[in-house]
Amino acid sequence: MTAGTVLLIAIPVLVVLAIVAFVTTSRRRDGQIVSDLSRETKRADRSESDVVDAADVEAEAKERYSETTPVEESAPAAAPAPRDPEEVGFTRRSLLNRGILASFTVAMSGFATASLAFCWPGAATGFGAKIAAGKLGDILDYIKANKAPYYVPEARSWVAPYPEEALGKAKGVYDDRLFDGYEAGIVALFQTCPHLGCRVPWCPSSQWFECPCHGSKYNRVGEKRGGPAPRGMDRFPVEIAGEKVSIDTGQRIPGPAIGVNTTGQEPEGPHCV
Numbered sequence: 001m002t003a004g005t006v007l008l009i010a011i012p013v014l015v016v017l018a019i020v021a022f023v024t025t026s027r028r029r030d031g032q033i034v035s036d037l038s039r040e041t042k043r044a045d046r047s048e049s050d051v052v053d054a055a056d057v058e059a060e061a062k063e064r065y066s067e068t069t070p071v072e073e074s075a076p077a078a079a080p081a082p083r084d085p086e087e088v089g090f091t092r093r094s095l096l097n098r099g100i101l102a103s104f105t106v107a108m109s110g111f112a113t114a115s116l117a118f119c120w121p122g123a124a125t126g127f128g129a130k131i132a133a134g135k136l137g138d139i140l141d142y143i144k145a146n147k148a149p150y151y152v153p154e155a156r157s158w159v160a161p162y163p164e165e166a167l168g169k170a171k172g173v174y175d176d177r178l179f180d181g182y183e184a185g186i187v188a189l190f191q192t193c194p195h196l197g198c199r200v201p202w203c204p205s206s207q208w209f210e211c212p213c214h215g216s217k218y219n220r221v222g223e224k225r226g227g228p229a230p231r232g233m234d235r236f237p238v239e240i241a242g243e244k245v246s247i248d249t250g251q252r253i254p255g256p257a258i259g260v261n262t263t264g265q266e267p268e269g270p271h272c273v
């Protein structure tokens with residue numbers, strides 16, 4: 001069993017146990033308050049039963065008075081007595097406990113969701129997950145028609161053409177995860193310069209990528225050809241299902257070492273930088 005599977009099982013179990021423990025504790029506390037109050041009430045009732053009830057005395061006096069004196073007008077009705085919180089079944093403390101329980105449950109649910117998303121990257125969306133780039137045929141048509149790589153903003157990547165004749169040299173140089181894309185004729189290059197992190201634009205005249213910050217230059221497949229960068233452009237594996245292309249931005253593969261030049265592409269015009 002992998003660590004991820006153990007976490008997937010353990011996190012929901014721990015959350016449920018924590019909620020059960022919290023509910024049990026808060027209920028016990030409520031019950032204690034109610035039983036304490038009940039004892040006081042009982043004691044008060046018991047002591048009241050030993051003395052003469054003032055209300056009875058008053059009622060008896062009124063009855064006697066009404067027999068001798070005609071009633072002129074009735075007394076105004078007494079205001080209703082406030083209801084005992086126990087009778088209502090609801091105290092300020094129980095309200096507070098329920099509020100705390102609700103906040104605790106929401107916080108634990110958020111934590112569990114974030115943990116699951118971390119353990120299960122496939123459930124995530126946006127940069128860091130697999131990003132749909134479109135149909136392979138459409139991407140290749142765009143590249144050919146515009147003589148430029150296809151930009152996928154959500155993946156922060158350029159999809160550039162990878163020539164079939166370079167595949168032989170690429171074997172043994174590049175990570176195996178990149179070959180689904182290479183064999184389909186594409187490579188997904190991370191737009192960020194491996195030198196100091198500037199965004200690397202495409203230079204239409206030289207047909208290379210050229211960094212405006214310190215002048216690093218990369219050929220069409222992101223192999224370093226000049227400037228201070230420590231390696232070629234980083235890249236992502238590409239998955240092709242039928243015609244649909246997706247870029248796995250969760251797996252960033254460092255660019256090739258300085259000196260790797262599998263395509264032999266020279267600049268095709270003036271440099272932009």
Ligand code: FES
Nearest residue numbers: 193195196211214
């Ligand atoms: S950041 Fe690109 S060359 Fe320095």
